[in-house]
Amino acid sequence: MRFKTAKGEIAVNVPDRASLETIVRQKFQQKQGFSLATLNLDHLVKMAKSTAYYKVYQAQDYVVADGNPIVWMSRLAAKPVDLIPGSEMVLPLARWASEEGRTVALFGSSQNALEAAADDLRRHVPSLQIVCLIAPSFGFDVNSETAIKYLTQIESSGASLCFVALGAPKQETFAIHGRTHAPSVGFASIGAGLDFLAGTQVRAPVWVQKIACEWLWRLLESPARMWRRYLSCFAILPHHFVQSLAQRWRA
Template sequence: MTQLDVVGLAMHSEPLADENFLGLPFASLDMAEAVKVVEQASLGGAWRYVVTPNAAHLARLYKGDANLERIYRNAWLCLLDSRVISRIARRVGLRPPPVVAGSDLCEVLFREVISPSTPICVIGGDDSCINTIKSRFALTNVHHMNPPYGFWRSEEEVAKAAAFIVASRADYTFLAVGSPQQEVLAARVAEIGGARGVGLCAGASIQFLSGAQKRAPRFVQQMACEWAYRLLQDPRRLARRYLVESPLGVLFVLRHALRRPDAGRSLRRRDAAGY
Protein backbone atom coordinates (compact mmCIF):
# COMPACT_ATOMS: atom_id res chain seq x y z
CA MET A 1 0.00 0.00 0.00
CA THR A 2 1.43 3.41 -0.98
CA GLN A 3 1.66 6.49 1.22
CA LEU A 4 -1.07 8.11 -0.90
CA ASP A 5 -3.34 5.09 -0.45
CA VAL A 6 -2.93 5.25 3.33
CA VAL A 7 -3.70 8.96 3.51
CA GLY A 8 -6.71 8.45 1.28
CA LEU A 9 -8.06 5.75 3.57
CA ALA A 10 -7.71 7.98 6.60
CA MET A 11 -9.92 10.64 5.07
CA HIS A 12 -12.90 8.28 4.89
CA SER A 13 -15.17 8.16 7.94
CA GLU A 14 -16.73 4.87 6.80
CA PRO A 15 -15.26 1.65 8.28
CA LEU A 16 -11.94 0.67 6.67
CA ALA A 17 -13.00 -2.91 6.06
CA ASP A 18 -11.35 -4.91 3.30
CA GLU A 19 -11.15 -8.31 5.01
CA ASN A 20 -14.06 -10.40 6.27
CA PHE A 21 -12.60 -12.57 8.98
CA LEU A 22 -14.79 -14.41 11.48
CA GLY A 23 -17.71 -12.41 10.15
CA LEU A 24 -16.12 -9.12 11.20
CA PRO A 25 -14.91 -6.23 9.01
CA PHE A 26 -11.16 -6.21 9.64
CA ALA A 27 -8.71 -3.94 7.86
CA SER A 28 -5.67 -5.53 6.24
CA LEU A 29 -3.11 -3.03 7.54
CA ASP A 30 0.27 -3.71 9.09
CA MET A 31 1.52 -1.68 12.04
CA ALA A 32 3.16 1.09 10.01
CA GLU A 33 0.06 1.52 7.85
CA ALA A 34 -2.26 1.51 10.88
CA VAL A 35 -0.18 4.17 12.62
CA LYS A 36 -0.18 6.39 9.55
CA VAL A 37 -3.93 6.00 9.01
CA VAL A 38 -4.69 6.82 12.64
CA GLU A 39 -2.33 9.80 12.61
CA GLN A 40 -3.99 11.26 9.52
CA ALA A 41 -7.49 10.59 10.84
CA SER A 42 -6.71 12.37 14.13
CA LEU A 43 -6.52 15.62 12.19
CA GLY A 44 -10.02 15.24 10.78
CA GLY A 45 -13.26 16.60 12.15
CA ALA A 46 -15.31 13.45 12.71
CA TRP A 47 -14.98 11.06 15.66
CA ARG A 48 -13.71 7.64 14.64
CA TYR A 49 -13.06 4.72 16.94
CA VAL A 50 -10.64 1.81 16.73
CA VAL A 51 -11.26 -1.68 18.13
CA THR A 52 -8.71 -4.47 18.50
CA PRO A 53 -10.48 -7.79 19.19
CA ASN A 54 -8.50 -10.50 20.96
CA ALA A 55 -9.42 -14.02 22.04
CA ALA A 56 -11.30 -12.89 25.16
CA HIS A 57 -13.31 -10.39 23.10
CA LEU A 58 -14.18 -13.03 20.50
CA ALA A 59 -15.38 -15.24 23.36
CA ARG A 60 -18.20 -12.75 23.92
CA LEU A 61 -19.21 -13.07 20.29
CA TYR A 62 -19.15 -16.85 20.66
CA LYS A 63 -21.63 -16.45 23.51
CA GLY A 64 -23.87 -14.29 21.33
CA ASP A 65 -23.14 -10.71 22.40
CA ALA A 66 -25.04 -8.98 19.60
CA ASN A 67 -24.35 -5.48 20.95
CA LEU A 68 -20.58 -5.98 20.91
CA GLU A 69 -20.79 -7.41 17.40
CA ARG A 70 -22.72 -4.31 16.29
CA ILE A 71 -20.08 -2.06 17.86
CA TYR A 72 -17.31 -3.93 16.04
CA ARG A 73 -19.16 -3.68 12.75
CA ASN A 74 -19.60 0.07 13.15
CA ALA A 75 -15.98 0.73 14.15
CA TRP A 76 -13.94 2.87 11.81
CA LEU A 77 -10.95 0.54 12.17
CA CYS A 78 -10.98 -3.08 13.34
CA LEU A 79 -7.56 -4.70 13.88
CA LEU A 80 -6.72 -8.21 15.05
CA ASP A 81 -4.99 -8.24 18.44
CA SER A 82 -4.16 -11.92 18.94
CA ARG A 83 -1.25 -13.94 17.61
CA VAL A 84 -2.87 -17.06 19.08
CA ILE A 85 -6.07 -16.50 17.09
CA SER A 86 -4.04 -15.74 13.97
CA ARG A 87 -2.02 -18.95 14.21
CA ILE A 88 -5.01 -21.15 14.93
CA ALA A 89 -6.99 -19.55 12.11
CA ARG A 90 -4.22 -20.31 9.64
CA ARG A 91 -4.00 -23.85 10.95
CA VAL A 92 -7.66 -24.49 10.13
CA GLY A 93 -7.56 -22.92 6.69
CA LEU A 94 -8.72 -19.36 7.38
CA ARG A 95 -6.92 -16.21 6.26
CA PRO A 96 -6.56 -13.78 9.17
CA PRO A 97 -5.55 -10.15 8.68
CA PRO A 98 -2.18 -8.92 9.99
CA VAL A 99 -1.86 -8.83 13.77
CA VAL A 100 -1.70 -5.27 15.08
CA ALA A 101 -1.72 -5.41 18.87
CA GLY A 102 -3.55 -2.51 20.48
CA SER A 103 -0.84 -2.07 23.10
CA ASP A 104 1.83 -1.85 20.40
CA LEU A 105 -0.24 0.62 18.40
CA CYS A 106 -0.71 2.89 21.42
CA GLU A 107 2.98 2.71 22.30
CA VAL A 108 4.06 3.70 18.80
CA LEU A 109 1.62 6.61 18.81
CA PHE A 110 3.00 7.91 22.11
CA ARG A 111 6.65 7.41 21.18
CA GLU A 112 6.63 8.47 17.54
CA VAL A 113 3.53 10.50 16.73
CA ILE A 114 2.11 12.37 19.72
CA SER A 115 3.98 15.58 20.53
CA PRO A 116 4.09 17.22 23.98
CA SER A 117 1.37 19.71 23.00
CA THR A 118 -0.94 17.24 21.23
CA PRO A 119 -4.36 17.29 22.90
CA ILE A 120 -5.12 13.82 24.21
CA CYS A 121 -7.85 12.41 26.41
CA VAL A 122 -7.53 9.37 28.65
CA ILE A 123 -10.53 7.59 30.12
CA GLY A 124 -9.40 5.24 32.88
CA GLY A 125 -6.26 4.85 34.96
CA ASP A 126 -5.58 6.53 38.29
CA ASP A 127 -3.88 9.90 38.75
CA SER A 128 -0.52 8.30 39.51
CA CYS A 129 -0.58 6.36 36.26
CA ILE A 130 -1.51 9.43 34.21
CA ASN A 131 1.06 11.65 35.91
CA THR A 132 3.77 9.11 35.12
CA ILE A 133 2.80 9.09 31.44
CA LYS A 134 2.67 12.89 31.34
CA SER A 135 6.16 13.06 32.79
CA ARG A 136 7.58 10.27 30.63
CA PHE A 137 6.39 11.83 27.37
CA ALA A 138 6.51 15.50 28.48
CA LEU A 139 2.80 15.89 27.75
CA THR A 140 1.20 19.28 28.45
CA ASN A 141 -2.34 18.90 27.11
CA VAL A 142 -3.91 15.86 28.77
CA HIS A 143 -7.58 15.53 29.73
CA HIS A 144 -8.15 12.70 32.18
CA MET A 145 -11.26 11.12 33.65
CA ASN A 146 -11.47 7.89 35.64
CA PRO A 147 -15.10 6.75 35.73
CA PRO A 148 -16.37 4.68 38.67
CA TYR A 149 -16.23 0.90 38.52
CA GLY A 150 -19.20 -0.49 36.58
CA PHE A 151 -19.95 2.91 35.05
CA TRP A 152 -21.00 1.40 31.73
CA ARG A 153 -24.10 -0.09 33.33
CA SER A 154 -25.33 3.40 34.25
CA GLU A 155 -26.75 5.61 31.51
CA GLU A 156 -25.89 8.68 33.58
CA GLU A 157 -22.24 7.69 34.05
CA VAL A 158 -21.80 6.75 30.39
CA ALA A 159 -23.29 10.10 29.41
CA LYS A 160 -20.85 11.90 31.72
CA ALA A 161 -17.86 10.10 30.23
CA ALA A 162 -19.08 10.70 26.67
CA ALA A 163 -19.63 14.41 27.37
CA PHE A 164 -16.10 14.65 28.82
CA ILE A 165 -14.67 13.18 25.61
CA VAL A 166 -16.67 15.56 23.43
CA ALA A 167 -15.57 18.57 25.48
CA SER A 168 -11.89 17.57 25.41
CA ARG A 169 -11.59 18.14 21.64
CA ALA A 170 -8.64 15.74 21.73
CA ASP A 171 -6.79 14.41 18.69
CA TYR A 172 -6.46 11.02 20.41
CA THR A 173 -8.72 9.53 23.07
CA PHE A 174 -7.48 6.42 24.86
CA LEU A 175 -10.33 4.38 26.31
CA ALA A 176 -8.57 2.32 28.97
CA VAL A 177 -11.44 0.96 31.05
CA GLY A 178 -11.50 -2.66 29.89
CA SER A 179 -13.78 -4.53 27.52
CA PRO A 180 -16.65 -4.31 26.70
CA GLN A 181 -17.08 -1.03 28.60
CA GLN A 182 -14.55 0.84 26.47
CA GLU A 183 -16.24 -0.30 23.26
CA VAL A 184 -19.66 0.65 24.64
CA LEU A 185 -18.35 4.13 25.45
CA ALA A 186 -16.69 4.55 22.04
CA ALA A 187 -19.95 3.68 20.30
CA ARG A 188 -21.94 6.03 22.53
CA VAL A 189 -19.65 8.94 21.64
CA ALA A 190 -20.22 8.13 17.97
CA GLU A 191 -23.98 8.10 18.52
CA ILE A 192 -24.26 11.44 20.31
CA GLY A 193 -21.94 13.26 17.90
CA GLY A 194 -19.88 16.37 18.50
CA ALA A 195 -16.57 14.64 19.26
CA ARG A 196 -13.49 14.75 17.05
CA GLY A 197 -10.26 12.82 16.59
CA VAL A 198 -9.67 9.11 17.02
CA GLY A 199 -10.78 6.97 19.96
CA LEU A 200 -8.69 3.89 20.66
CA CYS A 201 -10.08 1.07 22.80
CA ALA A 202 -6.79 0.77 24.62
CA GLY A 203 -7.33 -1.86 27.31
CA ALA A 204 -4.21 -2.18 29.49
CA SER A 205 -2.07 -0.04 27.18
CA ILE A 206 -2.00 2.90 29.58
CA GLN A 207 -0.91 0.59 32.39
CA PHE A 208 1.93 -0.71 30.23
CA LEU A 209 3.04 2.78 29.22
CA SER A 210 3.16 3.96 32.82
CA GLY A 211 5.02 0.86 33.98
CA ALA A 212 2.17 -0.16 36.31
CA GLN A 213 2.06 -3.46 34.43
CA LYS A 214 4.90 -5.15 32.53
CA ARG A 215 4.67 -6.54 29.04
CA ALA A 216 6.25 -9.79 28.05
CA PRO A 217 9.68 -9.68 26.36
CA ARG A 218 9.43 -9.28 22.61
CA PHE A 219 10.46 -12.86 21.86
CA VAL A 220 7.68 -14.13 24.15
CA GLN A 221 5.19 -11.94 22.29
CA GLN A 222 6.38 -13.30 18.95
CA MET A 223 5.88 -16.86 20.23
CA ALA A 224 2.23 -15.97 20.93
CA CYS A 225 2.82 -16.61 24.63
CA GLU A 226 2.28 -13.16 26.12
CA TRP A 227 -0.97 -14.40 27.65
CA ALA A 228 1.02 -16.95 29.70
CA TYR A 229 3.48 -14.28 30.84
CA ARG A 230 0.67 -12.03 32.04
CA LEU A 231 -1.12 -14.93 33.69
CA LEU A 232 1.97 -15.75 35.74
CA GLN A 233 2.24 -12.11 36.78
CA ASP A 234 -1.33 -11.83 38.04
CA PRO A 235 -3.01 -15.26 38.17
CA ARG A 236 -5.83 -14.28 40.53
CA ARG A 237 -7.09 -11.50 38.25
CA LEU A 238 -6.34 -13.05 34.87
CA ALA A 239 -6.99 -16.78 35.35
CA ARG A 240 -10.61 -16.59 34.28
CA ARG A 241 -9.80 -14.45 31.24
CA TYR A 242 -7.08 -16.71 29.88
CA LEU A 243 -8.16 -20.14 31.07
CA VAL A 244 -11.96 -19.88 30.80
CA GLU A 245 -12.94 -17.02 28.49
CA SER A 246 -10.18 -16.98 25.87
CA PRO A 247 -10.61 -20.66 24.90
CA LEU A 248 -14.15 -19.75 23.83
CA GLY A 249 -12.56 -17.30 21.40
CA VAL A 250 -10.69 -20.24 19.91
CA LEU A 251 -13.98 -22.12 19.60
CA PHE A 252 -15.36 -19.08 17.78
CA VAL A 253 -12.59 -19.49 15.20
CA LEU A 254 -13.19 -23.23 14.85
CA ARG A 255 -16.92 -22.69 14.42
CA HIS A 256 -16.30 -20.32 11.52
CA ALA A 257 -13.80 -22.72 9.98
CA LEU A 258 -16.27 -25.62 10.14
CA ARG A 259 -19.02 -23.55 8.56
CA ARG A 260 -17.02 -23.05 5.37
CA PRO A 261 -18.41 -25.09 2.45
CA ASP A 262 -15.00 -26.62 1.80
CA ALA A 263 -14.10 -27.05 5.49
CA GLY A 264 -13.66 -30.83 5.39
CA ARG A 265 -11.58 -30.83 2.19
CA SER A 266 -9.43 -27.95 3.41
CA LEU A 267 -8.60 -29.59 6.74
CA ARG A 268 -7.83 -32.92 5.09
CA ARG A 269 -5.45 -31.22 2.65
CA ARG A 270 -3.60 -29.48 5.48
CA ASP A 271 -3.33 -32.70 7.50
CA ALA A 272 -1.97 -34.50 4.46
CA ALA A 273 0.60 -31.75 4.00
CA GLY A 274 1.82 -32.28 7.56
CA TYR A 275 0.55 -29.00 9.06
Protein backbone atom coordinates in the same frame (compact mmCIF):
# COMPACT_ATOMS: atom_id res chain seq x y z
CA MET B 1 -10.46 -11.39 7.43
CA ARG B 2 -13.82 -12.33 8.99
CA PHE B 3 -14.58 -14.25 12.15
CA LYS B 4 -17.95 -15.91 12.68
CA THR B 5 -19.58 -15.86 16.10
CA ALA B 6 -22.96 -17.10 17.26
CA LYS B 7 -24.23 -13.55 16.74
CA GLY B 8 -22.73 -12.89 13.30
CA GLU B 9 -19.46 -11.94 11.63
CA ILE B 10 -16.72 -9.55 12.74
CA ALA B 11 -14.13 -8.30 10.27
CA VAL B 12 -10.54 -7.21 10.85
CA ASN B 13 -10.61 -4.35 8.34
CA VAL B 14 -7.17 -2.81 8.92
CA PRO B 15 -4.54 -5.36 7.87
CA ASP B 16 -1.29 -3.70 8.95
CA ARG B 17 0.29 -0.76 10.74
CA ALA B 18 0.99 1.20 7.55
CA SER B 19 -2.71 1.08 6.64
CA LEU B 20 -3.66 2.17 10.15
CA GLU B 21 -1.26 5.11 10.02
CA THR B 22 -2.71 6.28 6.70
CA ILE B 23 -6.27 6.07 8.01
CA VAL B 24 -5.56 7.80 11.32
CA ARG B 25 -3.56 10.63 9.77
CA GLN B 26 -6.36 11.24 7.27
CA LYS B 27 -8.88 11.42 10.09
CA PHE B 28 -6.71 13.92 11.95
CA GLN B 29 -6.30 16.05 8.83
CA GLN B 30 -10.04 15.99 8.18
CA LYS B 31 -10.81 16.66 11.87
CA GLN B 32 -13.06 13.60 11.94
CA GLY B 33 -13.54 11.18 14.81
CA PHE B 34 -13.34 7.39 14.69
CA SER B 35 -13.39 4.32 16.91
CA LEU B 36 -10.59 1.76 16.84
CA ALA B 37 -10.91 -1.70 18.42
CA THR B 38 -8.27 -4.41 18.84
CA LEU B 39 -9.72 -7.88 18.33
CA ASN B 40 -8.57 -10.88 20.36
CA LEU B 41 -10.00 -14.25 21.38
CA ASP B 42 -11.44 -12.92 24.63
CA HIS B 43 -13.47 -10.41 22.64
CA LEU B 44 -14.81 -13.19 20.41
CA VAL B 45 -15.83 -15.14 23.52
CA LYS B 46 -17.64 -12.10 24.92
CA MET B 47 -19.39 -11.43 21.61
CA ALA B 48 -20.65 -15.00 21.41
CA LYS B 49 -22.34 -14.47 24.79
CA SER B 50 -23.55 -10.90 24.37
CA THR B 51 -25.60 -9.52 21.50
CA ALA B 52 -25.02 -6.01 22.85
CA TYR B 53 -21.25 -6.39 22.71
CA TYR B 54 -21.43 -7.90 19.23
CA LYS B 55 -23.40 -4.87 18.03
CA VAL B 56 -20.85 -2.56 19.68
CA TYR B 57 -18.05 -4.30 17.80
CA GLN B 58 -20.00 -4.19 14.56
CA ALA B 59 -20.27 -0.42 14.99
CA GLN B 60 -16.49 0.11 15.30
CA ASP B 61 -14.97 2.03 12.41
CA TYR B 62 -11.70 0.12 12.45
CA VAL B 63 -10.63 -3.26 13.85
CA VAL B 64 -7.06 -4.57 14.05
CA ALA B 65 -5.69 -7.93 15.16
CA ASP B 66 -4.61 -7.99 18.80
CA GLY B 67 -3.47 -11.52 19.53
CA ASN B 68 -1.42 -14.17 17.76
CA PRO B 69 -4.36 -16.61 17.31
CA ILE B 70 -6.17 -13.95 15.27
CA VAL B 71 -3.08 -13.57 13.07
CA TRP B 72 -2.57 -17.33 12.71
CA MET B 73 -6.18 -17.86 11.68
CA SER B 74 -5.98 -15.05 9.14
CA ARG B 75 -3.00 -16.79 7.54
CA LEU B 76 -4.84 -20.09 7.59
CA ALA B 77 -7.70 -18.39 5.75
CA ALA B 78 -5.24 -16.96 3.19
CA LYS B 79 -6.28 -13.46 4.26
CA PRO B 80 -3.26 -12.48 6.37
CA VAL B 81 -3.28 -9.54 8.76
CA ASP B 82 -0.46 -8.27 10.97
CA LEU B 83 -0.34 -8.36 14.75
CA ILE B 84 -1.17 -4.88 16.12
CA PRO B 85 -1.59 -5.08 19.91
CA GLY B 86 -3.44 -2.14 21.37
CA SER B 87 -0.81 -1.67 24.06
CA GLU B 88 1.88 -1.27 21.39
CA MET B 89 -0.12 1.31 19.45
CA VAL B 90 -0.23 3.98 22.16
CA LEU B 91 3.12 5.56 21.29
CA PRO B 92 2.67 5.42 17.48
CA LEU B 93 -0.83 6.89 17.72
CA ALA B 94 0.43 9.63 20.05
CA ARG B 95 3.29 10.37 17.67
CA TRP B 96 0.99 10.62 14.65
CA ALA B 97 -1.32 12.94 16.58
CA SER B 98 1.58 15.18 17.56
CA GLU B 99 2.97 15.29 14.02
CA GLU B 100 -0.45 16.31 12.72
CA GLY B 101 -0.74 19.02 15.37
CA ARG B 102 -3.50 17.23 17.29
CA THR B 103 -3.99 16.91 21.03
CA VAL B 104 -4.70 13.85 23.16
CA ALA B 105 -6.94 12.79 26.06
CA LEU B 106 -6.45 9.83 28.43
CA PHE B 107 -9.49 8.07 29.88
CA GLY B 108 -9.76 5.14 32.29
CA SER B 109 -7.42 3.39 34.73
CA SER B 110 -6.64 5.50 37.84
CA GLN B 111 -5.61 9.13 38.29
CA ASN B 112 -2.09 8.21 39.40
CA ALA B 113 -1.66 5.84 36.46
CA LEU B 114 -2.93 8.44 33.99
CA GLU B 115 -0.52 11.05 35.30
CA ALA B 116 2.39 8.62 35.14
CA ALA B 117 1.38 7.49 31.64
CA ALA B 118 1.10 11.13 30.54
CA ASP B 119 4.63 11.81 31.80
CA ASP B 120 5.94 8.78 29.93
CA LEU B 121 4.16 9.81 26.74
CA ARG B 122 5.71 13.27 26.95
CA ARG B 123 9.17 11.73 27.41
CA HIS B 124 8.75 9.67 24.26
CA VAL B 125 6.89 12.35 22.26
CA PRO B 126 8.08 15.72 23.66
CA SER B 127 5.85 17.77 21.37
CA LEU B 128 2.68 15.90 22.40
CA GLN B 129 -0.05 17.97 24.03
CA ILE B 130 -2.21 16.05 26.51
CA VAL B 131 -5.23 18.21 27.28
CA CYS B 132 -7.50 15.93 29.32
CA LEU B 133 -7.06 13.21 31.96
CA ILE B 134 -10.17 11.48 33.30
CA ALA B 135 -10.15 8.51 35.68
CA PRO B 136 -13.77 7.44 36.26
CA SER B 137 -14.77 6.07 39.65
CA PHE B 138 -14.97 2.35 40.39
CA GLY B 139 -18.13 0.81 38.94
CA PHE B 140 -18.40 3.47 36.25
CA ASP B 141 -21.34 2.74 33.90
CA VAL B 142 -20.48 3.46 30.27
CA ASN B 143 -24.20 3.69 29.43
CA SER B 144 -24.95 6.36 32.02
CA GLU B 145 -25.46 10.11 31.94
CA THR B 146 -22.06 10.40 33.62
CA ALA B 147 -20.48 8.79 30.56
CA ILE B 148 -22.11 11.40 28.33
CA LYS B 149 -20.75 14.16 30.60
CA TYR B 150 -17.26 12.70 30.31
CA LEU B 151 -17.58 12.52 26.53
CA THR B 152 -18.75 16.12 26.39
CA GLN B 153 -15.75 17.09 28.52
CA ILE B 154 -13.38 15.26 26.16
CA GLU B 155 -14.95 16.93 23.13
CA SER B 156 -14.74 20.35 24.79
CA SER B 157 -11.06 19.85 25.62
CA GLY B 158 -10.24 19.98 21.91
CA ALA B 159 -8.63 16.54 21.93
CA SER B 160 -8.52 14.79 18.57
CA LEU B 161 -7.52 11.42 20.04
CA CYS B 162 -8.65 9.70 23.24
CA PHE B 163 -6.98 6.57 24.60
CA VAL B 164 -9.63 4.49 26.38
CA ALA B 165 -8.27 2.11 29.01
CA LEU B 166 -11.30 0.44 30.57
CA GLY B 167 -11.00 -3.16 29.39
CA ALA B 168 -13.57 -5.03 27.31
CA PRO B 169 -16.48 -4.58 26.87
CA LYS B 170 -16.56 -1.16 28.55
CA GLN B 171 -13.92 0.54 26.44
CA GLU B 172 -15.42 -0.39 23.07
CA THR B 173 -18.89 0.62 24.29
CA PHE B 174 -17.61 3.98 25.53
CA ALA B 175 -15.89 4.54 22.18
CA ILE B 176 -19.12 3.95 20.28
CA HIS B 177 -20.97 6.44 22.48
CA GLY B 178 -18.14 8.80 21.66
CA ARG B 179 -19.00 8.62 17.97
CA THR B 180 -22.31 10.31 18.87
CA HIS B 181 -21.38 12.61 21.75
CA ALA B 182 -17.80 13.50 20.74
CA PRO B 183 -17.83 13.18 16.94
CA SER B 184 -14.56 15.03 16.34
CA VAL B 185 -12.55 12.69 18.60
CA GLY B 186 -10.86 9.44 17.62
CA PHE B 187 -11.28 6.78 20.32
CA ALA B 188 -8.66 4.04 20.58
CA SER B 189 -9.47 1.13 22.91
CA ILE B 190 -6.08 0.06 24.26
CA GLY B 191 -6.78 -2.09 27.34
CA ALA B 192 -3.82 -2.02 29.73
CA GLY B 193 -1.75 0.16 27.42
CA LEU B 194 -1.68 3.17 29.75
CA ASP B 195 -0.95 0.99 32.79
CA PHE B 196 2.05 -0.48 30.97
CA LEU B 197 3.36 3.03 30.29
CA ALA B 198 2.70 4.05 33.88
CA GLY B 199 4.40 0.95 35.26
CA THR B 200 1.35 -0.06 37.29
CA GLN B 201 1.21 -3.27 35.23
CA VAL B 202 4.24 -5.11 33.85
CA ARG B 203 4.09 -6.63 30.41
CA ALA B 204 5.79 -9.91 29.59
CA PRO B 205 9.46 -9.66 28.51
CA VAL B 206 10.09 -9.24 24.80
CA TRP B 207 11.45 -12.77 24.44
CA VAL B 208 8.19 -14.14 25.88
CA GLN B 209 6.20 -12.04 23.43
CA LYS B 210 8.32 -13.28 20.51
CA ILE B 211 7.54 -16.94 21.25
CA ALA B 212 3.81 -16.10 21.53
CA CYS B 213 3.62 -17.04 25.22
CA GLU B 214 2.48 -13.74 26.68
CA TRP B 215 -0.80 -15.45 27.61
CA LEU B 216 1.14 -17.94 29.74
CA TRP B 217 3.03 -15.12 31.44
CA ARG B 218 -0.25 -13.42 32.33
CA LEU B 219 -1.76 -16.70 33.52
CA LEU B 220 1.18 -17.38 35.84
CA GLU B 221 1.05 -13.83 37.18
CA SER B 222 -2.70 -13.85 37.89
CA PRO B 223 -3.95 -17.47 37.79
CA ALA B 224 -7.13 -16.86 39.80
CA ARG B 225 -8.19 -14.06 37.46
CA MET B 226 -7.03 -15.44 34.12
CA TRP B 227 -7.62 -19.20 34.06
CA ARG B 228 -11.33 -19.01 33.23
CA ARG B 229 -10.68 -16.47 30.49
CA TYR B 230 -8.05 -18.59 28.78
CA LEU B 231 -10.08 -21.77 29.16
CA SER B 232 -12.95 -20.03 27.32
CA CYS B 233 -10.54 -18.79 24.65
CA PHE B 234 -9.05 -22.24 24.05
CA ALA B 235 -12.57 -23.69 23.82
CA ILE B 236 -13.48 -21.56 20.78
CA LEU B 237 -10.23 -22.14 18.89
CA PRO B 238 -11.30 -25.35 17.04
CA HIS B 239 -14.44 -23.66 15.69
CA HIS B 240 -12.52 -20.64 14.42
CA PHE B 241 -9.73 -22.72 12.90
CA VAL B 242 -12.35 -24.69 10.96
CA GLN B 243 -14.00 -21.46 9.84
CA SER B 244 -10.62 -20.13 8.71
CA LEU B 245 -10.01 -23.24 6.64
CA ALA B 246 -13.46 -22.88 5.13
CA GLN B 247 -12.64 -19.32 4.07
CA ARG B 248 -9.45 -20.57 2.43
CA TRP B 249 -11.32 -23.31 0.54
CA ARG B 250 -13.98 -20.87 -0.65
CA ALA B 251 -11.29 -18.48 -1.86
